[in-house]
Amino acid sequence: MKLFTKLASCFALLAAITLTSCEKEELELNIVPVNGVHVTLVPEGGGETKVFTVSFPATDNNGNTYGERKADDIILQPNTTYNATITYFSDITGTRTVQNTDITREAGVYSVVYEKGSNNAQNFSAELAIAATDKKADGTPLGLQATFTTGKVGIETLKINLNAKKSQGKSSLSGSVFNATYFVSVQH
Secondary structure, three states, rough: OOHHHHHHHHHHHHHHHHHHHHOOOOOOOOOOOOOOEEEEEOOOOOOOOOEEEEOOEEOOOOOOEEOOOOOOOEEOOOOOOOEEEEEEOOOOOOOOOEOOHHHHHHHHHHHEEEEOOOOHHHHHHHHHHEEEEEOOOOOOEOOEEEEEOOOOOOOEEEEOOOOOEEOOOOOOEEEEEEEEEEEEEEEE
């Protein structure tokens, strides 16, 4: 009888451990594959639409490489406001796939962050202001749509980062999905 009681206690303890581990759901961060970004700029009031790209080759699970290394410089007019559309894409399957639909659908996870750098020549820094114009459900910026407003001529670096973050309870996962650095020249 004592053996039965000990076995029953062990099974009850094992069942409690199993139930506890089944109730705890693991937090996963499934990130859309991205290996490039287009920045499309349209001057307010009309003018030439410009598209600037940063991309890197991507390798699939079979070792096949798709896409190309490309890094365009952004050249803008001074004292101009541009409407910007940021388009992330993937060449990972050999066919270019735009990922913005998935990013927008999962907007609570993703955000586009703009970081202006320094050219270490204060007297020749470009004036460039960037403001995201699209919002997530919680009112924070998503960043796939923005305005770029230039001032005086000069040069600047601009990092456009697609970040992902998912939280559940006290757990949180975050990561960088794709980082693009552009050299920006504001000139006549």
